[in-house]
Amino acid sequence: MSNHFIVNIDAKLEEEPIRKGFGRGLLEAGKQNDKVVALCADLTDSTQMSLFKEAFPDRFVEVGVAEQNLVTVGSGLAATGKMPFVSSYAAFSPGRNWEQIRTTICLNDRPVKIIGSHAGVSVGADGATHQMLEDIALMRVLPNMTVIAPCDSVEAEKATIALASYKKPAYMRLAREATPVITTVKTPFEIGKAYVFAEGKDVSLITTGTMTYQALAAIEPLFKQGISAEVVHVPTIKPLDEKAILASVSKTRRVVTAEEGQAVGGLGGAIAELLSEHDPVPIKRIGMRDRFGESGEPAELLKHFGLTAKQIALAAYQVVEKT
Amino acid sequence: MAGKFSVEQLQLKAEAIREDIIRMLEHAGSGHSAGPLGLADIFTALYFDILQHDPKNPDWAERDMLVLSNGHCVPVRYVTMAHAGYFDKAELMTLRKFGSRLQGHPERLKLPGMETTSGPLGSGISQASGMALGLKMDKASHRWVYVVTSDGELDEGNSWEGAMLASKYKLNNLVAIVDRNNIQIDGPTENVMPLEDLKAKWEAFGWHVIEIDGNNIEAVIDGCAMARAIVEKPSVILAHTVPGKGVDFMEYDFHWHGKPPNHEEAKKALHELRTLKGKIKGEHE
Numbered sequence: 001m002s003n004h005f006i007v008n009i010d011a012k013l014e015e016e017p018i019r020k021g022f023g024r025g026l027l028e029a030g031k032q033n034d035k036v037v038a039l040c041a042d043l044t045d046s047t048q049m050s051l052f053k054e055a056f057p058d059r060f061v062e063v064g065v066a067e068q069n070l071v072t073v074g075s076g077l078a079a080t081g082k083m084p085f086v087s088s089y090a091a092f093s094p095g096r097n098w099e100q101i102r103t104t105i106c107l108n109d110r111p112v113k114i115i116g117s118h119a120g121v122s123v124g125a126d127g128a129t130h131q132m133l134e135d136i137a138l139m140r141v142l143p144n145m146t147v148i149a150p151c152d153s154v155e156a157e158k159a160t161i162a163l164a165s166y167k168k169p170a171y172m173r174l175a176r177e178a179t180p181v182i183t184t185v186k187t188p189f190e191i192g193k194a195y196v197f198a199e200g201k202d203v204s205l206i207t208t209g210t211m212t213y214q215a216l217a218a219i220e221p222l223f224k225q226g227i228s229a230e231v232v233h234v235p236t237i238k239p240l241d242e243k244a245i246l247a248s249v250s251k252t253r254r255v256v257t258a259e260e261g262q263a264v265g266g267l268g269g270a271i272a273e274l275l276s277e278h279d280p281v282p283i284k285r286i287g288m289r290d291r292f293g294e295s296g297e298p299a300e301l302l303k304h305f306g307l308t309a310k311q312i313a314l315a316a317y318q319v320v321e322k323t
Numbered sequence: 324m325a326g327k328f329s330v331e332q333l334q335l336k337a338e339a340i341r342e343d344i345i346r347m348l349e350h351a352g353s354g355h356s357a358g359p360l361g362l363a364d365i366f367t368a369l370y371f372d373i374l375q376h377d378p379k380n381p382d383w384a385e386r387d388m389l390v391l392s393n394g395h396c397v398p399v400r401y402v403t404m405a406h407a408g409y410f411d412k413a414e415l416m417t418l419r420k421f422g423s424r425l426q427g428h429p430e431r432l433k434l435p436g437m438e439t440t441s442g443p444l445g446s447g448i449s450q451a452s453g454m455a456l457g458l459k460m461d462k463a464s465h466r467w468v469y470v471v472t473s474d475g476e477l478d479e480g481n482s483w484e485g486a487m488l489a490s491k492y493k494l495n496n497l498v499a500i501v502d503r504n505n506i507q508i509d510g511p512t513e514n515v516m517p518l519e520d521l522k523a524k525w526e527a528f529g530w531h532v533i534e535i536d537g538n539n540i541e542a543v544i545d546g547c548a549m550a551r552a553i554v555e556k557p558s559v560i561l562a563h564t565v566p567g568k569g570v571d572f573m574e575y576d577f578h579w580h581g582k583p584p585n586h587e588e589a590k591k592a593l594h595e596l597r598t599l600k601g602k603i604k605g606e607h608e
Contacts (some may be wrong), residue, residue, distance in 0.1 A: 037460070061492075069484035071526040072446045076453020079388070079439065080461065084453075100446050100481065108431055295523065 001175050015178035015318045018118050018210070021153030022174055023048025024219035025160025026085055030056050037077055039063055039086040041070045041154040047087035047117040067093040071112060078110035083164055090116025090132035090173055090309035105169045106144040106161055111162045114139075119149075119173040120210060120270045121293040121301045122168045131293035132173075136208075137265025139171040140238050146191060147238040149208060149259070149267075152181045155235060158189040166191060173209065175260070180213045198247060200230035203254040203316045208234045208267045211258040213284070217309035218316065222237075225313075227320050237267050242274055249275065255283040255323055260307055263287030276294030282317040282323050327509050328371050333540045336406060337367040341569050342596050343402040343415060349589035351419040354427065357566035358473065359399035361504045361538070368543035371470065378408035380483040387466055388438050392447020392482075393473035393502065394428040395581070400437075401425050403493025403530050408544035409436050444507040447477025448499060452489040455497035455557075464496045467551065471500045475507030478516045483528065489557040490529030498550040499559040500531075502537065503565040507576035513569060530559045569593060569596050 008290045030052050031035045038052045039061040053060040053223040063069050067088050076319045086093065094101055094114055098192075105112045116135050139147045146168055150156040156174060163170055172192075188195065191223055197212065205215040222229045232248050234241065249255060255275065258270040266283030275281060288305060302308055328336070342365045348354045369389060370376070377383040391400055398418065405412045410424075412475050417423035423436045428442030439450055451470035476482060489497050501521070518524075523528045525532045531553040535542040543562065550558035566580070567573025570592040575582075584592055595601070 037457075058460065061488075062490055063484075066484040068446070069449045072449035072481065072485065073453035073488060075439070076450040077457045079454050080449070080457030082457050082460070084579075099443050102442060104441050104446055104450055182345075229395040278384055283409065 006091050013180040013182065015155040017145065017167045017178050018150055018153050018156045018177065019174040021156030022115060022160050022172070023051045024088060024155035027051040028157070029161050029164035030059065032161070033164055034081060035081060035083045037061065037084050039074055039084055041065055041067050041088040041093065042048055043088055046089070047115060049087055049131070051223070054301055065117045067097045068100050069115065071097050072104050074112040075104040075110045078112050083111060085115055086114045087115040087117060089130060090119040091134045091153060092132050093145050094135055094171060095132055098138055100270055104140055106142045109144055109200055110169060111167050112169055114171045115174065116171065116277055118176040121288070121305055121307065122175055122210060122260060123175045124177065124298040124299040124301065125295050127295040128292040133170070133261045133288045133293065134265070135173055136237055136259065136267060137269065140265065140270065145235065146237065148172040148191065148204065148236050150174070150235050151212035151233055152179055152183055153165050153182055155185045155189055157315070159191070159202060159235065162189065162191050166212045175210050178236065181212050182213050182216060183193045189235065192236050192239050192241060194232055194234045194236070194244040196230060196244070198229070198231040200228040200252065202228045202252055203247045203256060203320055204230045204232055204252045205256050205258065205312060205316060206232045206234060206267070206271050207258045208237055210260050214257055214307070214309040215312050218313040221313045222316055224278070225317060227316060229316055234267060237270055240270055240274060245271065245274060246278055249279055253281050254319045256312060256319060257279055257283065257284060258286035260306055261287055263289060282319050284319050288311055326372065327341035330541050333367050333371055336371060337363045337540065338569070338596060340367060340399065340402045340406055343405070344398050344594055345410065345570070345584060345589050345592045345596065347398060347402065347415045347418045349586060350416050350450070351583060352396055353419055354583045355395045355581050357506065357576070358393065358502065358504065360570060360573065361470070361564035361566045361568045362396055362399045362502055363498060363500070363568065364470065364538045364540045365543050365564070368398045368540045368547070370403045370407045372544050373547045374469070375466070378404070378436070381409065385466060387452070388468045389468040390438055390447045390451040390454070391441055392466070392470055393444060393476055394574060396502070397429040398427065404436060431578035444473070444476035445481040446484050449485030449488065451499070452485045452494055454493040455489065456492055458496060459494065461493070466496070468497045469500065470497070471502060471505070471517055474501055474503045474505065474512050474518060477501070477518055477590055484577040486525070486528045486530065493555060494557045494604055495554050497557040499557065500545060501559060501561050502563045502564055503561050506566050506580055508577070508580050510577050526557045529556055531556050532559055532561060534561045534563070537564035538568050571595055571600055576587070
């Protein structure tokens with residue numbers, strides 16, 4: 001176990017909701033660039049836009065419960081040179097307003113930043129309607145769109161600041177629940193880059209968002225089984241860092257992907273597409289399997305749907321055993 | 324461009340624009356006829372009198388912004404832009420052809436001067452609201468934002484979401500022009516999905532409402548001047564237009580919403596336009 005950015009993940013890690021990092025990043029971006037404006041659809045505290053709203057009330061726009069309006073007003077603001085961040089729950093934006101995003105942001109090439117909070121089953125008690133699982137797939141198919149899923153609040157803060165000077169449309173998904181903070185201020189982040197968070201030689205665990213922590217937690221049990229796992233964190237699902245992923249796979253020859261969303265069309269889909277064309281190796285995809293979530297405690301839901309370190313380790317074990 | 328042309332000159336321009344709409348639609352072999360013909364007077368008034376713009380510098384920083392929400396009516400905008408000097412009229416014959424800048428529905432990235440990409444209905448008012456809001460934030464309210472929408476697309480909830488926001492933020496630098504021609508693809512608007520009482524609806528949403536004859540160029544110019552004089556709220560002009568205006572067999576007929584004239588129909592239409600439906604002798608005769 002070498003080259004971790006977090007050397008000892010067994011230690012008690014600080015936990016913080018990923019969306020908190022977004023809130024801090026947006027405030028900082030607002031200070032750095034007066035073109036940054038923020039729009040929210042009646043979820044200002046939940047999506048952590050409140051810090052920005054308090055600091056820059058004249059650059060904050062409350063659109064009410066109207067997600068189609070959220071992104072189209074954002075597009076209009078971008079037409080006057082603004083750098084709009086628009087936020088809601090991912091289930092509603094980009095869940096409800098896909099066509100407006102497609103036409104007025106992507107085809108129109110406006111640099112609107114769509115922030116979807118409360119993605120994944122870890123939303124918990126609110127149930128299936130609010131647990132967005134299809135957002136990565138929905139956004140990934142759009143030309144001109146960039147898709148980002150940070151692994152923790154520190155990375156979300158960096159991603160937000162990077163997005164504020166990024167000239168293309170982008171979608172960033174955030175989780176609701178407190179998530180272990182595995183990166184530090186020194187951990188590199190660049191839009192479009194994947195990072196090897198832990199080096200290994202037998203299997204590549206290619207993960208995004210909250211599942212990167214789970215992959216890191218799977219290293220130890222796999223090590224005990226004599227399997228050396230490499231964790232490749234993919235915060236930018238599109239454009240995919242093909243070079244970094246193919247480099248890891250060329251070494252390990254086996255892959256497990258993991259994400260807190262539908263395995264079809266999400267990161268798992270993206271990796272399968274890449275490898276099937278360039279380097280077909282055995283692959284297992286951890287994610288939601290053509291089903292919706294339900295109410296419950298975040299931890300029990302993750303366990304129930306198999307979105308845990310244990311399941312990642314099991315899949316890695318199977319893929320290594322098979323080959 | 325305000326006041327550069329007399330009303331009579333503008334009327335002649337509108338007729339010439341109608342003729343080019345017929346020619347380009349016939350050549351394209353697909354496209355919408357009724358809406359663009361009905362909107363010719365409004366677009367003539369906008370580009371030759373109302374808008375602050377520079378055809379030679381489409382990105383001019385002080386320009387007014389015009390959003391065409393009902394993107395399917397873009398033939399009237401293409402023709403008017405060509406007449407205003409944005410590009411050569413010969414390019415009009417490339418409408419809807421492979422490689423053309425004149426896409427079937429307008430694309431900002433293809434054609435300079437096209438403020439936004441549109442086609443899917445109902446998102447123009449909210450985009451224009453965003454523009455008006457951005458200009459207000461920049462204390463640039465001397466620049467005006469105009470949005471042309473169809474009446475049928477007021478079926479879309481997004482239209483009214485935008486209307487609410489414009490009202491909330493008192494976007495008096497925003498003028499919406501509703502092409503009230505009473506038709507949509509499936510038939511008369513009041514059969515497909517009743518819109519009336521449209522004036523009361525807009526007023527209830529907090530807008531200043533002006534009703535005009537949208538085929539009267541002077542009324543369009545005056546209506547926009549009145550709209551710009553309203554300081555406490557956004558204004559909407561309910562512009563009653565005749566769909567297919569100027570061509571007898573197209574007027575008021577919803578079947579002409581989404582189809583182009585064939586060669587014979589175009590010939591007949593051009594004859595009607597040139598002779599003002601037989602009232603005058605055409606120059607070509």
